[in-house]
Structures are given as C-alpha cells and as structure tokens.
C-alpha cells in the first residue's frame with residue numbers, strides 16, 4: 321500500500337458492539353476510528369438474529385448506564401428484550417451520540433503489526449485500509465467466531481445450512497420443511513420452540529442435554545420501569561458491587577441450613593420467580609458445594625420429567641454429566657414442552673455421533689436423516705476466537721497466535737506482554753458472561769480510557785505488561801476457578817467446547833467486585849505489573 325493511503329489516528333477500536341460503541345463515545349476527545357466487520361452496530365445483537373434470540377438478563381440492567389438522559393428516555397417493551405429491540409437500542413445509541421461518522425462498517429481488521437521503533441500499531445483491513453495509531457482497543461466480543469461443525473460433505477447437501485450466529489436478515493421460512501437442528505445450548509433452546517411451530521418435522525440432534533429454567537419474560541410493567549428510572553443511579557452503583565454486576569438476588573444461607581421441605585419450597589419459588597438464574601442462586605453454595613449442586617440438579621431434572629410426557633425422551637433430556645450452572649444455565653420459553661409435539665424427534669448423537677452431511681441430510685453412526693434445512697447452533701470459538709482470527713504481530717515479530725498456542729495469557733484480561741498499547745475489553749480471563757456484559761464492559765472501557773488519558777498527560781508513548789504479571793494473574797484465575805464447580809463442566813468457559821483447543825479456564829470466576837478491585841489496585845499501586853515509557 322502506498323503511503324498516501326495511510327491514515328494516522330490516535331486510537332483504533334475494533335468492533336462496534338456495545339463495548340466498542342461506548343469506547344468510541346468515551347474516547348471521543350481523541351482522534352478515534354472504529355472498524356466493524358458487520359454492516360451495522362450491535363455486535364452480538366447484530367449477528368445473532370435467529371428466531372427467539374433474546375437476552376437473559378433484565379433489560380433495565382442490560383443497558384448503558386453512562387448517560388442519565390439515555391436511560392430516562394429509553395423504554396424497553398419487555399423484561400428480557402428480544403434481539404430486534406436490542407439492535408434498535410444499539411442503533412438509537414449510535415445515532416444519538418453521533419457514533420456512525422467514526423465507524424467504518426463492513427471493514428474487518430485482517431492484520432496488525434506493532435512498530436517498536438515508533439511505538440505505533442499498523443492496522444490493515446480487508447477493504448485495504450492501512451491505519452496507523454498509538455493505541456488499539458479490541459472490543460471484539462467473547463462470542464464472536466462461530467464454531468462450525470467438523471463433518472465432511474457440507475457441499476454435497478442439497479438443502480440450506482445455517483449457523484445461528486450468521487442468520488440471514490431476511491429470515492428463513494420453515495413451513496413444510498424437515499429441519500435438522502444441532503446444538504442444545506442457550507441458542508438452540510431459544511430458537512427451537514419457534515421453529516417447531518412452523519416446520520413440518522424438527523429433528524433435534526443432542527450431544528449433551530442442558531439445564532434450562534423458564535425465562536418469565538413478560539411485557540415490562542410501567543410501575544417497575546418507573547421505579548427503575550427513579551433509582552437508576554443508585555442501582556447501577558449497587559450492580560457493580562455484586563458478583564455478576566447484576567441485582568439478581570442471592571441469599572447468604574446454605575442449603576444445609578434448610579430442611580428438605582424448605583429446600584423444595586425455595587427451589588419451587590426460584591423456578592417460578594420470573595427472574596432468570598434464580599435456580600443456581602437459590603442458596604449461597606450451589607456453585608461451590610457438590611452436594612448442594614446435586615440437590616438443585618435433581619430438582620431441575622424432576623421438572624423435566626414432569627413436563628415431558630414420554631419418559632424415555634424426558635430421561636434423555638436430563639443432564640447427568642456436569643453440575644448445574646457449570647455451563648451457563650439456559651433460559652427458555654417452552655423448550656421442554658416442545659418435546660410433547662408430534663413433529664419433534666430427539667436424536668441422541670452422544671450415543672451415535674453425526675459423521676457426515678449427505679446429499680439429502682445428515683448421517684449418524686446409526687441412521688440417515690433426510691432433511692431440507694440444517695441449522696447448526698454449535699456455539700463459538702469463544703473468548704480468543706475473534707482475536708486469533710486477526711493476524712496480530714507484537715514486539716520482536718511475535719504473533720499472538722504463537723504466544724497463545726497453549727492458551728491465552730493476559731494481565732487482568734486487558735493486556736498481553738509483548739503487545740504494547742493493545743487493550744482488550746472482555747478479553748480472556750475477564751468475568752465475561754459471568755458478569756452482566758454491558759455494565760462490566762462500560763467499567764472496563766472507563767478503566768482503559770483512564771490509562772490512555774494518563775499516558776497522554778504524562779507524555780508517555782508505550783505501555784506493556786510483564787510476563788511475571790501475566791503469571792500472577794494466571795494464578796489468581798486458577799485459584800478462584802478451583803473454588804467453584806465450573807471446572808467440572810465442559811463448555812466455552814474452559815475451552816472444552818472445541819476439540820483440541822487449549823487453555824483451561826477462559827474466564828474469571830472470582831466475581832466482578834474482586835476483578836475490578838484488582839484492576840484498580842494495580843493502577844493505584846504505581847501501575848504494578850505494567851511497564852511504561
């Protein structure tokens with residue numbers, strides 16, 4: 321590329337999802353540009369437009385806090401907003417704060433190289449742009465890179481194949497179709513009941529059954545909304561003091577302090593609470609005490625047995641191989657009820673795995689299934705996937721993928737040693753989906769922006785972290801992980817959802833308050849673990 325085409329800016333933000341958009345707003349006093357792969361804003365809520373896509377945290381919480389007028393003027397139609405409302409909100413924010421003028425849409429970052437002599441990043445996009453900047457903020461999202469199933473024969477299939485995270489904007493018509501659906505995680509559980517209503521036949525290919533509780537979604541009550549609007553500032557502050565940056569209630573008593581009848585009552589109330597996740601927050605020790613966890617598992621299994629009429633199907637839907645909450649608890653609407661329909665068939669692909677796509681459908685080790693449409697809701701190469709799909713070269717020609725070959729290393733989830741002036745939001749070993757992501761993302765953006773502002777004030781041009789700091793952060797991440805039951809479930813939390821992926825615990829399960837305190841303490845302690853020049 322010729323030098324005339326080089327554009328010099330202060331900061332490049334990668335991604336116009338909720339964190340990237342806020343970073344753009346927060347850092348607008350700098351010359352800042354945002355590069356976005358999609359044609360619109362919203363990140364996760366732009367890409368995941370499959371039927372039934374909906375947030376599982378109340379929208380009054382899962383929304384921006386940075387502008388009082390914005391939170392007063394916006395009205396959410398439902399407690400748990402659907403994808404179109406979340407995308408509408410993202411577009412409203414982009415317009416209201418004039419963000420679009422600084423976003424380059426349909427312009428994914430292809431590669432980045434750090435020039436050690438200049439202390440500048442050179443960023444190259446798929447459209448052929450070359451930007452030179454002092455800082456890069458990667459707001460690339462934890463659940464961005466779809467995990468495509470590995471089976472051969474994809475091209476042979478005569479029907480249509482979709483991944484839920486790349487859903488066509490015009491939608492899909494299922495009427496009169498035989499649909500094969502692979503994946504029974506949060507996504508599949510939301511999409512399938514709606515598809516089952518339209519399709520002629522729905523075949524659900526299940527490898528591991530999921531725990532799921534009803535969402536309790538409903539139109540947002542006016543009084544409830546008013547109460548939130550009257551108390552937003554205080555509640556937003558309280559949210560930051562909770563484990564998940566969310567005001568979902570968690571009691572302080574153990575299940576062992578209750579009688580069997582009391583436990584059953586508490587779990588029954590949790591199930592009916594209309595508040596997501598209440599089941600794993602019913603007692604203080606559901607995620608730390610295996611015996612308590614098993615009590616909650618059995619309660620949830622009994623719910624499945626009471627809903628699903630065919631006992632064999634019900635048993636196949638009961639998870640037995642991991643603790644409840646070890647993977648993200650799914651929140652659904654009519655998921656188990658769906659199996660009582662005559663047009664839904666559950667196929668056990670743990671027993672007889674899928675081996676190939678064929679011209680007419682899918683073949684498992686046991687049978688051939690003829691299908692018109694195949695949907696893969698097979699999750700994501702989570703946390704590291706988006707960053708690793710960019711060719712990133714730091715100091716001494718070291719590539720990020722090489723550095724992360726055995727798993728991602730970071731300091732505070734924010735920076736990687738040898739990759740100066742590059743910050744991540746919701747990076748590896750941050751609380752990610754364990755904390756409400758808009759609020760925790762805003763917090764991380766503010767922390768990062770303060771660091772950058774401080775660099776400018778002090779006339780510094782390069783910030784890095786030490787390998788010792790990365791090691792001490794890895795110890796902290798492992799130490800808190802050892803205290804919970806998350807390690808006992810194979811999921812995107814610990815990289816075990818992708819065959820051969822290395823790295824262990826990808827997220828920080830020590831809670832948002834501890835995470836934010838440690839981040840603040842490092843700065844207050846004279847930038848402990850950082851090097852600045």
Ligand code: N01
Nearest residue numbers: 374375376503504505506507508527528648697698699753
């Ligand atoms: O992905 P997942 P997801 N053969 O990884 C199966 C957030 N989210 O998109 O469990 C057969 O959870 C896989 O089986 P197994 C939320 O944080 C939030 O559903 O690996 N099956 C599993 O059943 C969530 O945790 C919301 O055995 C295969 C499924 O595909 C995260 O996104 C809504 C397979 C993948 O489940 C990811 O959820 C949606 C194979 N080869 C998502 N490979 C809300 O806010 C994979 N599977 C409500």
